[in-house]
Amino acid sequence: MCGTCGCGSDSNGPVISKPRENEHVHLHSHDEHHHNHHSRSHHEHHHDGHSHAHPEHTHTHNSHSHDHKHKVLEIEQDILQNNQILAARNRGYFEAKNIFALNLVSSPGSGKTSLLERTLADLKDEIPFYVIEGDQQTLNDANRIDALKIPVVQINTGKGCHLESDMVYDAVKELEMKDNSILMIENVGNLVCPSMFDLGESKRVVIISTTEGEDKPIKYPDMFHTSDICIINKIDLLPYVNIDVQKLKDYALQVNPKLKFFEVSATNGDGMDAWYKWLKSIK
Amino acid sequence: MLHTFFSDLYHTFSFYIFCNFESITILKEMHELSIALGIVKIAEDETKKANAKKVSKIELEIGVLAGVEIDSLNFVWSSAVEETVLEHAEKEIIVIEGKGKCIDCDTEFYMENIYDCCPKCGSNFKGILKGKELKVKSLEVI
Ligand SMILES: Nc1nc2c(ncn2[C@@H]2O[C@H](COP(=O)(O)OP(=O)(O)OP(=O)(O)O)[C@@H](O)[C@H]2O)c(=O)[nH]1
Ligand SMILES: [Mg+2]
Ligand SMILES: [Zn+2]
Numbered sequence A: 001m002c003g004t005c006g007c008g009s010d011s012n013g014p015v016i017s018k019p020r021e022n023e024h025v026h027l028h029s030h031d032e033h034h035h036n037h038h039s040r041s042h043h044e045h046h047h048d049g050h051s052h053a054h055p056e057h058t059h060t061h062n063s064h065s066h067d068h069k070h071k072v073l074e075i076e077q078d079i080l081q082n083n084q085i086l087a088a089r090n091r092g093y094f095e096a097k098n099i100f101a102l103n104l105v106s107s108p109g110s111g112k113t114s115l116l117e118r119t120l121a122d123l124k125d126e127i128p129f130y131v132i133e134g135d136q137q138t139l140n141d142a143n144r145i146d147a148l149k150i151p152v153v154q155i156n157t158g159k160g161c162h163l164e165s166d167m168v169y170d171a172v173k174e175l176e177m178k179d180n181s182i183l184m185i186e187n188v189g190n191l192v193c194p195s196m197f198d199l200g201e202s203k204r205v206v207i208i209s210t211t212e213g214e215d216k217p218i219k220y221p222d223m224f225h226t227s228d229i230c231i232i233n234k235i236d237l238l239p240y241v242n243i244d245v246q247k248l249k250d251y252a253l254q255v256n257p258k259l260k261f262f263e264v265s266a267t268n269g270d271g272m273d274a275w276y277k278w279l280k281s282i283k
Numbered sequence B: 001m002l003h004t005f006f007s008d009l010y011h012t013f014s015f016y017i018f019c020n021f022e023s024i025t026i027l028k029e030m031h032e033l034s035i036a037l038g039i040v041k042i043a044e045d046e047t048k049k050a051n052a053k054k055v056s057k058i059e060l061e062i063g064v065l066a067g068v069e070i071d072s073l074n075f076v077w078s079s080a081v082e083e084t085v086l087e088h089a090e091k092e093i094i095v096i097e098g099k100g101k102c103i104d105c106d107t108e109f110y111m112e113n114i115y116d117c118c119p120k121c122g123s124n125f126k127g128i129l130k131g132k133e134l135k136v137k138s139l140e141v142i
Helices: A032-053 A055-059 A081-096 A112-123 A140-146 A165-175 A221-225 A245-255 A272-282 B002-019 B023-049 B070-081
Strands: A015-017 A024-026 A071-073 A100-106 A129-135 A152-156 A182-186 A203-209 A229-233 A260-263 B055-063 B090-096 B098-102 B108-111 B126-130 B134-141
Touching: A015 A165, A081 A100, A081 A165, A100 A112, A112 A129, A112 A140, A112 A182, A112 A229, A112 A272, A129 A140, A129 A165, A140 A152, A152 A165, A165 A182, A221 A245, A229 A245, A245 A260, A260 A272, B023 B055, B023 B070, B023 B134, B070 B090
Parallel strands: A100 A182, A100 A203, A129 A152, A129 A182, A203 A229, A229 A260, B055 B090
Antiparallel strands: A015 A024, A015 A152, A071 B134, B055 B134, B098 B108, B098 B126
């Protein structure tokens, strides 16, 4: 059992699947839990090797000094470097194929999937779309996209609270995308962790709904700081919620003065035209 | 969905949830846990490369604008390093202060938050000079 998260089996790593297909792919190489199990056996292996190679060590404490040579490794390594390298690889692939990739981030339930559903339904005859869905569990969101006959892959991150670039790389291989298309990546609903993980996207889109409170941008500044677009969703609820949209925007601009806003209702379609116009302009 | 999410978290940090029921705080711990696991991976790889057995000391550099709470990192550390080369390592965190430069008036100023504006002209447009560091600076291995 994994001491870190209490997981008992391999099924807790990221899993990639497609709606209506029974096969799914476990990501063995890059996920942290696997790594953790892996490193554990590596550790034990070393211990074994140690005691075999230097049996005198177990007999006498005097050999301590010759065995325990301290060596300082000045590695200066960025902790997110691994993710950044793989993100750059994704970005190169997208650029070569002229695929515009959007990374959609928000708190759980802000309306990422609803926004995608309406956008895809309205624009699918004009723009070829592909979708990668990220959730801890279930194929629910992928099934909603699949119902619109848009190619979609679901990544279930298990315990993971964000997508990483290697998962996207593996999901992209399943999609077999055509050139000149748009890839929508719906990240795991979480306003904290995904901010640090570049997926190789062309633009990052943060979605906030009118029910969340206007000070979200300064409570979770990193997400707003790293995004290019801010979609304010559920504007149909404005008459019922106590929120000052201008204040929300001011807070967001304080964190990131380059943010571009769209105010929409994914359920009744208000404001979607400006968003569509932007999507078509980047194509 | 939300239920599964919280029950998963519950298994991970059950004792913590009892102390603090605010979901946001738990999310933050999850965040630092994934950072800690990234550090473990680097330490495991480097220790192996150097043909060493374990790490006796690790030096981290963390900028105040990096989006990582040092308290939270300390909190998840022991469970993240358990049974890894870092298990008994001494951990030193070098905190790097935040510094920005105003794009409108060129003033350089210290920053505590990513949204701090220029103290001279009030502009929100700035370049970040330092404070975003998130690095394993050195490892002392045996
Ligand atoms: N009134 C209103 N409700 C909306 C709107 N957009 C989404 N919703 C509702 O909000 C709830 C969550 O929407 P989703 O699209 O599933 O949200 P999500 O961000 O994909 O959620 P996760 O994937 O779980 O993080 C659903 O009940 C939607 O019907 C909107 O514009 N107005
Ligand atoms: Mg969704
Ligand atoms: Zn200034």
